[in-house]
Amino acid sequence: MDKETVSTIAHLSRLSLENEKGDKLISDLEEILEFVDQLNDANTENVDPLSSPLEMTARLRNDDLNSKDRKSKFLSNAPDSNEDYFLVPRVVE
Amino acid sequence: MTIQYKSIKELNEMLNNKDISPTELLDETFQLIDEHKDLNAFVTLNKEGSYKAAKELDSKDAFSSLEGIPIAQKDLFCTKDILTTCGSKMLSNFVPPYTATAIENLEKAGCLSVGKTNMDEFAMGSSNETSFYGNVLNPWNKDFVPGGSSGGSAAAVAAGIVAAASGTDTGGSIRQPASLCGISGLKPTYGRISRWGMIAFASSLDQAGPMARTVEDCALLLNEMCSYDKKDTTSLNVEIPDFTHNLNNEIKNKKIGIVKEFDLSKLDQNVVKNFESSLDQLKKLGAEIVEVSIPNISLSVPTYYVIAPAECSSNLSRYDGVKYGFRTDNITDLENLYINSRTEGFGEEVKRRILIGTYVLSAGFYDAYYKKAQQVRRLIKNDFDNAFKEVDVIVSPTTRGPAFAAGSKSGDPIQMYLEDLFTIPANLAGLPAMSIPSGFENNMPLGLQIIGNHLDESTVLQVGHNFQVNTDFHNQNPSKGVS
Numbered sequence: 001m002d003k004e005t006v007s008t009i010a011h012l013s014r015l016s017l018e019n020e021k022g023d024k025l026i027s028d029l030e031e032i033l034e035f036v037d038q039l040n041d042a043n044t045e046n047v048d049p050l051s052s053p054l055e056m057t058a059r060l061r062n063d064d065l066n067s068k069d070r071k072s073k074f075l076s077n078a079p080d081s082n083e084d085y086f087l088v089p090r091v092v093e
Numbered sequence: 094m095t096i097q098y099k100s101i102k103e104l105n106e107m108l109n110n111k112d113i114s115p116t117e118l119l120d121e122t123f124q125l126i127d128e129h130k131d132l133n134a135f136v137t138l139n140k141e142g143s144y145k146a147a148k149e150l151d152s153k154d155a156f157s158s159l160e161g162i163p164i165a166q167k168d169l170f171c172t173k174d175i176l177t178t179c180g181s182k183m184l185s186n187f188v189p190p191y192t193a194t195a196i197e198n199l200e201k202a203g204c205l206s207v208g209k210t211n212m213d214e215f216a217m218g219s220s221n222e223t224s225f226y227g228n229v230l231n232p233w234n235k236d237f238v239p240g241g242s243s244g245g246s247a248a249a250v251a252a253g254i255v256a257a258a259s260g261t262d263t264g265g266s267i268r269q270p271a272s273l274c275g276i277s278g279l280k281p282t283y284g285r286i287s288r289w290g291m292i293a294f295a296s297s298l299d300q301a302g303p304m305a306r307t308v309e310d311c312a313l314l315l316n317e318m319c320s321y322d323k324k325d326t327t328s329l330n331v332e333i334p335d336f337t338h339n340l341n342n343e344i345k346n347k348k349i350g351i352v353k354e355f356d357l358s359k360l361d362q363n364v365v366k367n368f369e370s371s372l373d374q375l376k377k378l379g380a381e382i383v384e385v386s387i388p389n390i391s392l393s394v395p396t397y398y399v400i401a402p403a404e405c406s407s408n409l410s411r412y413d414g415v416k417y418g419f420r421t422d423n424i425t426d427l428e429n430l431y432i433n434s435r436t437e438g439f440g441e442e443v444k445r446r447i448l449i450g451t452y453v454l455s456a457g458f459y460d461a462y463y464k465k466a467q468q469v470r471r472l473i474k475n476d477f478d479n480a481f482k483e484v485d486v487i488v489s490p491t492t493r494g495p496a497f498a499a500g501s502k503s504g505d506p507i508q509m510y511l512e513d514l515f516t517i518p519a520n521l522a523g524l525p526a527m528s529i530p531s532g533f534e535n536n537m538p539l540g541l542q543i544i545g546n547h548l549d550e551s552t553v554l555q556v557g558h559n560f561q562v563n564t565d566f567h568n569q570n571p572s573k574g575v576s
Contacts, residue, residue: 005452008455009448009451009452009455010448012451012455013406013435013444013447013448013451014410014413014431014432014435015432015435015436015439015444015447015448016432016433016436025441025444025445025448028445028506029445029448029449029452031506031507032398032445032449032506032507032510033449033452035394035395035398035507035510036395036398036399036462036466037395038392038395039392039395039396039399039462039465039466039469040465041392042389042392042465042468042469042472044465044468044469044472047468047471047472048468048471049464049467049468049470049471050467050468050470050471050474051297051467052283052297052327052523053283053284053297053474053521053522053523053524054283054284054327054329054523056327058326058327059323059326061323070190073190074190074416074417076188077186077187077188077190077416077417077418078415078416078417079414079415079417079418079419079420080420086415086416088415088427088430089424089425089426089427089430091426091427
């Protein structure tokens with residue numbers, strides 16, 4: 001894993017690695033990837049990937065309203081909000 | 094009279110004999126919680142809610158199996174108006190507006206939720222050392238880990254504080270701590286218990302399940318935890334049998350598989366000896382031991398450590414410091430609100446898995462890692478399908494050894510990941526599997542794992558119960574020591 005890959009992955013993950021534990025983390029990641037490279041031992045030609053043990057099609061349901069007036073409860077968990085919205089720093093000047 | 098170490102069945106008898114009332118049962122439970130504070134098994138207590146529920150039951154004449162039984166809930170299940178942290182700083186202020194279906198089912202059956210149990214952060218860990226709220230200690234020896242991620246639930250049951258607890262299992266998080274703490278724990282078939290209200294880690298692997306002192310108690314809990322839930326798109330709409338029905342049927346002529354490819358020679362030799370004596374016990378009960386082949390089983394751990402981090406990186410992208418959970422104070426713009434909230438809110442192991450997951454899903458690596466792992470996952474599932482044409486259940490040790498000292502593996506992720514060597518395959522294939530106490534090494538518990546065929550929890554429980562009726566390992570406890 002070169003530094004550039006690591007910084008791309010960190011950016012995609014929205015995580016900062018700029019602290020004293022960054023180096024240890026990178027060497028751990030390399031070790032883990034080396035460990036999972038064992039998968040190359042398996043012959044998977046013409047094998048369909050399995051994404052869920054159930055292999056069923058997700059059910060559809062109607063988008064029915066079944067509980068009302070929970071806005072304030074949900075907003076009360078937000079770090080910052082006003083009556084109707086989650087608040088974040090200004091994005092457009 | 095003490096309620097410590099009593100099973101659900103024993104507590105139910107006490108309630109029905111009017112030896113104790115639900116409120117008195119809670120008084121004693123909270124006293125036990127207080128006496129065992131040093132275990133750090135609980136993050137949050139629910140005194141108000143549980144006493145309110147108990148008072149409503151106090152005047153009853155007859156109690157059904159779970160009515161009035163105190164239970165501890167893993168802090169991964171959302172509980173309405175009760176802090177739910179998932180072991181993370183990220184959710185240190187999260188109070189869910191709803192309750193998980195599995196917990197709601199238990200409460201409807203009369204269980205009294207006494208509190209939320211400590212766990213590895215976001216269920217990522219096998220030792221309970223990654224919790225933001227501190228390590229949980231193993232009641233058998235406080236220098237040792239209880240296992241993880243459902244370590245608080247396992248420790249609370251093992252210490253006799255509660256007769257039952259809920260857990261969740263993505264790669265062994267019910268079975269491994271059950272084994273290390275000397276209790277019984279079952280991960281049902283994927284889809285048996287609703288995942289609605291469970292904080293997601295790896296959605297194709299996560300499954301809730303019961304943890305208790307006995308197999309019989311696990312069956313009682315499973316009866317209530319299962320339901321078809323429209324709110325979970327992978328919830329199975331299948332018949333839910335009475336899981337206690339089959340327990341006492343003898344296991345004569347049952348075919349019990351052992352996996353040829355599990356190389357036991359590299360294991361702790363006491364674990365091997367213990368496993369062999371478990372097999373002897375099963376033979377004594379008339380079961381036939383048959384060797385089965387799961388050729389790709391040795392690839393389970395590497396398969397898991399691609400798939401689980403991939404799903405984790407996707408699931409945990411929701412924690413952005415905006416809608417709920419932790420937000421950093423260190424903000425200059427929206428981008429660094431995200432980055433700093435996530436960097437400060439997640440612990441090391443969680444970050445490690447998010448990074449691995451992001452990497453294996455990213456352009457250029459997807460086919461080599463993620464798709465490859467999903468293909469191997471199918472091979473492993475096919476292997477199990479074939480094996481279950483020959484046998485009724487498959488058994489193995491639950492873990493490579495007994496509980497280990499705190500700190501001894503936490504610096505080495507691969508060694509920690511190998512803790513789940515025997516438990517991960519059942520998650521990849523979506524199969525039911527349980528761990529039951531099978532003996533001791535240096536006074537620390539060991540476990541026997543029983544894996545069943547798709548939706549066949551009944552046979553797993555039947556084999557486990559027959560084993561327990563003829564052994565005494567599950568009746569030992571840390572106070573009296575091993576006899």
